[in-house]
Amino acid sequence: MRLSIKMAIAYLVLVLMSIFWLLPFYIALVTSLKTHRETYVTNVLQPPSHIYLGAWIEAWNRVSRAFFNSIVVSISSTLLCVLIGSLGGYYLARFRFRGANALFFMIAVGAFIPYYVLLIPMTRLLASIGLFGTLPGLIIAYVILFSPWAALISSAFFLAIPRDFEEAAYVDGASPLQAFFRVVLPIALPGIVSTTIIVFMNIWNEFLFAVSLITDPTYRTIQPEIANLRGTTTVAWNTLMAGSLIGVLPPTIICLFLGRYFIRGLLAGTLRGAAR
Amino acid sequence: MKLSKIRYFLIFMGPILTITIIFYFMIGWCIYISMTDWRSARVSMKFVGLRNYFDVVQSREFYVSLINNIQWIALFMLPTTFLGLVIAYLIILTGKETIFRTIFLLPTAISMVVAGTLWVWMYATNGGINTLLRMIGLGSLARPWLSDPRTALYALIFVTVWQYLGFSIIVFEAAIKGIDRTLIEAAVVDGASGFQVFRYVILPQVRHGFLIAVPLLGLSALKVFDVVFVATRGGPGISTYVLAYYMWVKAFWWRFMADGAAIAVILLLLSLVLVIPYATYALRRWFG
Numbered sequence: 001m002r003l004s005i006k007m008a009i010a011y012l013v014l015v016l017m018s019i020f021w022l023l024p025f026y027i028a029l030v031t032s033l034k035t036h037r038e039t040y041v042t043n044v045l046q047p048p049s050h051i052y053l054g055a056w057i058e059a060w061n062r063v064s065r066a067f068f069n070s071i072v073v074s075i076s077s078t079l080l081c082v083l084i085g086s087l088g089g090y091y092l093a094r095f096r097f098r099g100a101n102a103l104f105f106m107i108a109v110g111a112f113i114p115y116y117v118l119l120i121p122m123t124r125l126l127a128s129i130g131l132f133g134t135l136p137g138l139i140i141a142y143v144i145l146f147s148p149w150a151a152l153i154s155s156a157f158f159l160a161i162p163r164d165f166e167e168a169a170y171v172d173g174a175s176p177l178q179a180f181f182r183v184v185l186p187i188a189l190p191g192i193v194s195t196t197i198i199v200f201m202n203i204w205n206e207f208l209f210a211v212s213l214i215t216d217p218t219y220r221t222i223q224p225e226i227a228n229l230r231g232t233t234t235v236a237w238n239t240l241m242a243g244s245l246i247g248v249l250p251p252t253i254i255c256l257f258l259g260r261y262f263i264r265g266l267l268a269g270t271l272r273g274a275a276r
Numbered sequence: 277m278k279l280s281k282i283r284y285f286l287i288f289m290g291p292i293l294t295i296t297i298i299f300y301f302m303i304g305w306c307i308y309i310s311m312t313d314w315r316s317a318r319v320s321m322k323f324v325g326l327r328n329y330f331d332v333v334q335s336r337e338f339y340v341s342l343i344n345n346i347q348w349i350a351l352f353m354l355p356t357t358f359l360g361l362v363i364a365y366l367i368i369l370t371g372k373e374t375i376f377r378t379i380f381l382l383p384t385a386i387s388m389v390v391a392g393t394l395w396v397w398m399y400a401t402n403g404g405i406n407t408l409l410r411m412i413g414l415g416s417l418a419r420p421w422l423s424d425p426r427t428a429l430y431a432l433i434f435v436t437v438w439q440y441l442g443f444s445i446i447v448f449e450a451a452i453k454g455i456d457r458t459l460i461e462a463a464v465v466d467g468a469s470g471f472q473v474f475r476y477v478i479l480p481q482v483r484h485g486f487l488i489a490v491p492l493l494g495l496s497a498l499k500v501f502d503v504v505f506v507a508t509r510g511g512p513g514i515s516t517y518v519l520a521y522y523m524w525v526k527a528f529w530w531r532f533m534a535d536g537a538a539i540a541v542i543l544l545l546l547s548l549v550l551v552i553p554y555a556t557y558a559l560r561r562w563f564g
Contacts, residue, residue: 010366018379024394027404044407088292093340108555110299117540121305147295176284205387207502219492224391227506230393244393248386250502255385263446270488271558
């Protein structure tokens with residue numbers, strides 16, 4: 001009996017907290033399905049009297065270009081970061097060389113400091129190679145910012161893999177590159193998926209560089225576009241909420257369906273040691 | 277043999293090494309820019325020493341931003357770590373880990389821009405929070421949270437608690453799961469209540485969780501920018517200014533690039549207080 005009361009309290013706290021934690025999403029959803037008039041005259045918690053998709057259509061027209069820009073930027077820079085990061089992360093996890101500790105330390109410090117410190121020089125760097133204000137410029141910026149992250153996170157996963165497989169490959173005469181691509185990567189695939197997810201989410205959600213390095217609205221990515229919607233006084237709440245929900249679609253889908261990998265990636269990103 | 281070793285070192289480490297070098301070169305570059313007279317749309321690299329730092333530090337915006345960042349760190353870190361630990365414990369207790377974890381992680385997965393936007397609507401005069409307060413008979417507390425300078429900062433701090441709680445939960449969940457089960461079982465056999473188990477067995481054993489959560493959450497609070505940008509633009513007045521936002525306003529609004537760079541360097545130095553011990557600790561766990 002005592003035990004079940006304890007459980008009841010645990011459930012009560014968790015369910016109440018969960019409802020409150022989901023409330024902003026719920027309100028955003030119902031608001032996005034109301035007409036402009038209805039958002040003003042009805043209670044925010046109340047579901048719409050009928051499903052109205054006008055706000056979603058308007059929001060999509062306003063943010064679709066930015067959404068595709070973000071897809072291009074996020075996918076290409078994520079792939080580059082993960083390639084660069086996992087090559088380095090593997091070497092850091094497996095081979096002892098002079099300066100390995102110092103290098104690990106430098107990369108870790110680079111991954112944790114406020115990356116804002118790179119912003120102003122980045123405008124100069126990109127301007128000097130003629131890529132300021134372009135999507136390739138933004139991709140370069142993200143590769144510089146997030147490759148150290150990718151190296152650290154993937155390294156945590158490589159550390160957790162037993163050496164036996166590679167050693168067998170070496171005995172069979174494989175080169176380190178062959179061993180890496182044919183033996184290690186397939187075994188480390190779940191870890192690589194986690195790394196990819198974390199880097200992708202960071203880049204998709206990144207705002208400061210996106211808003212500062214792109215000035216032409218044609219090349220704007222999704223986060224600045226949502227901030228712009230929010231700053232435009234003529235945009236109604238229903239459109240703004242629909243636009244926000246469109247903007248969180250990729251990370252939300254990942255969180256719901258690949259949550260396990262997301263969590264493992266988050267934990268590996270804390271550098272608590274080899275990722276289990 | 278020696279040659280091929282160098283070759284493979286370059287293939288594996290070359291790209292990340294190059295990027296790390298560029299990364300640190302750019303930090304140095306930022307420090308240099310912070311000591312120039314680049315204070316307009318036209319790039320100028322004349323060296324002026326620490327003048328920009330004196331100007332920045334003496335401004336009222338800097339003072340308000342610094343105080344706000346300090347408040348942000350304290351008022352964000354404490355509830356987020358504490359709630360994270362308690363909820364992680366409750367989640368493990370119920371055994372319904374997947375569902376609850378997913379719910380609390382959703383805000384962690386979305387961008388701070390969207391989080392800010394959703395909460396602007398939550399905090400609006402007829403938004404979610406005020407509606408809820410009226411529903412439970414606390415209508416007198418209802419207010420325009422973000423346009424009242426007394427509540428705006430704390431309202432924004434709460435948005436970050438909402439966002440990072442999921443992260444804190446999974447850190448503590450992992451820490452609790454790392455505890456030897458037999459310790460908990462022994463305590464239960466000895467007749468300890470749920471609270472006693474939590475207080476005397478779990479709390480002392482999750483030290484590692486605190487060592488991760490506290491510095492990383494502190495850093496997040498120091499870096500906070502997006503939510504201020506979308507929700508209040510630093511207002512009302514300058515009441516919700518934070519260092520990162522002040523940097524952006526100086527550099528990209530007023531085009532005082534050198535001043536912006538100086539603020540960025542100050543932000544970097546402040547962060548090193550947390551980053552260096554943390555990286556050292558991580559390094560020890562990594563290779564030790």
